[in-house]
């Protein structure tokens with residue numbers, strides 16, 4: 128049996144590959160059409176994961192926005208919203224954060240020994256499932272195994288670049304979709320699809336382009352499969 132869920136990474140970026148402006152405050156990039164596409168992806172997923180900087184900086188809701196899609200999930204015997212999962216070195220989430228409070232679904236927090244025991248207790252008292260798996264960084268393979276054991280077959284990863292890069296480098300990604308908006312943000316330090324320390328040319332992660340979807344709004348969606356060999 129596969130020990131991890133099927134993992135799809137989805138992100139929106141500008142034509143110059145930026146996933147946010149230099150201000151790093153979660154700039155809007157998706158068009159309304161792309162937001163609908165992402166909502167459908169969320170509705171088809173059992174869990175949605177984000178990295179620590181996205182979690183603490185953007186405080187995303189990670190819920191299914193469409194009432195119709197939520198109703199359809201319930202008809203299929205699922206919770207209205209997928210499980211939310213955060214990968215965060217120090218889980219200093221505010222109790223009233225949107226990530227913790229929006230929607231009624233389960234929340235799983237994967238963190239390291241750098242999170243205070245008192246903070247972990249607080250999150251658990253709020254009903255979160257907290258997993259301490261790592262000292263410097265969260266062990267992503269272990270996190271995916273926990274998610275699979277929690278019944279998550281299909282996981283949607285919604286960035287940021289650090290989490291995307293680490294999952295890809297570890298060979299833990301099955302599919303990628305990237306909305307490319309007709310915008311340019313510039314900024315050498317603005318976040319991109321994959322960050323981290325950077326790879327040498329010979330270690331580049333190679334992708335197979337499987338589809339180019341034109342959303343008719345000036346933006347396109349690139350669908351890739353990571354090459355495995």
Ligand SMILES: NC(=O)c1ccc[n+]([C@@H]2O[C@H](COP(=O)([O-])OP(=O)(O)OC[C@H]3O[C@@H](n4cnc5c(N)ncnc54)[C@H](OP(=O)(O)O)[C@@H]3O)[C@@H](O)[C@H]2O)c1
Pocket residue numbers: 137138139140145146147151152153154156177178179180181182184185214215216217263264265266267285286287288289290291293294318322
């Ligand atoms: N356009 C989009 O679709 C989109 C989507 C999501 C995010 N974003 C943008 O992306 C930016 C944030 O991205 P980011 O690359 O800075 O951060 P990120 O990927 O959201 O979070 C990465 C951080 O999570 C923690 N972490 C712990 N264990 C990890 C592991 N094993 N692998 C990876 N990360 C681990 C680390 O925190 P420490 O460094 O504290 O140890 C790491 O730096 C924001 O500006 C956000 O708005 C854009």
